[in-house]
Amino acid sequence: MARFEDDRHGDAAGKVITRTETRTRLKRPRMYKVLLHNDDFTPREFVVLVLQHVFHMSEAEASRLMLYVHNHGVGVVGIYPFAVAETKVAEVGAAAEKARFPLMATLEPESDGDSDGDGEEGDGGGGWQQGGPPS
Numbered sequence: 001m002a003r004f005e006d007d008r009h010g011d012a013a014g015k016v017i018t019r020t021e022t023r024t025r026l027k028r029p030r031m032y033k034v035l036l037h038n039d040d041f042t043p044r045e046f047v048v049l050v051l052q053h054v055f056h057m058s059e060a061e062a063s064r065l066m067l068y069v070h071n072h073g074v075g076v077v078g079i080y081p082f083a084v085a086e087t088k089v090a091e092v093g094a095a096a097e098k099a100r101f102p103l104m105a106t107l108e109p110e111s112d113g114d115s116d117g118d119g120e121e122g123d124g125g126g127g128w129q130q131g132g133p134p135s
């Protein structure tokens with residue numbers, strides 16, 4: 001009759017050896033831009049209040065961004081990990097819905113072209129954040 005012999009001794013005998021590998025993470029987690037969109041109905045003051053509350057901006061910062069979006073149609077409010085960006089978009093949507101205004105924020109993956117991590121893609125082209133607060 002066939003028999004299987006375990007001929008190992010010591011630690012190896014009948015035991016599962018596990019090994020944990022740790023690797024250094026070289027890539028930053030993917031980040032997401034929160035975009036604010038213009039519309040013809042939401043009052044300017046309401047937009048400023050939402051930016052102050054949801055994005056913790058000063059009144060001056062919020063007014064400046066509100067005007068940028070009013071003039072250009074869309075602007076980047078901030079860049080966050082996915083869960084944070086998603087929450088901010090939802091908070092803007094909830095505030096707008098409650099006040100019955102069409103104010104809208106969306107999120108968009110940050111481009112891989114942002115090699116220097118400053119939230120710009122490197123063409124130097126005039127987003128509102130140029131010269132603005134570090135992101």
Ligand code: TYC
Binds near residue numbers: 069
């Ligand atoms: N365009 C709006 C107005 O003239 C103001 C506004 C600014 C609305 C920014 C939305 O994201 C926005 N009342």
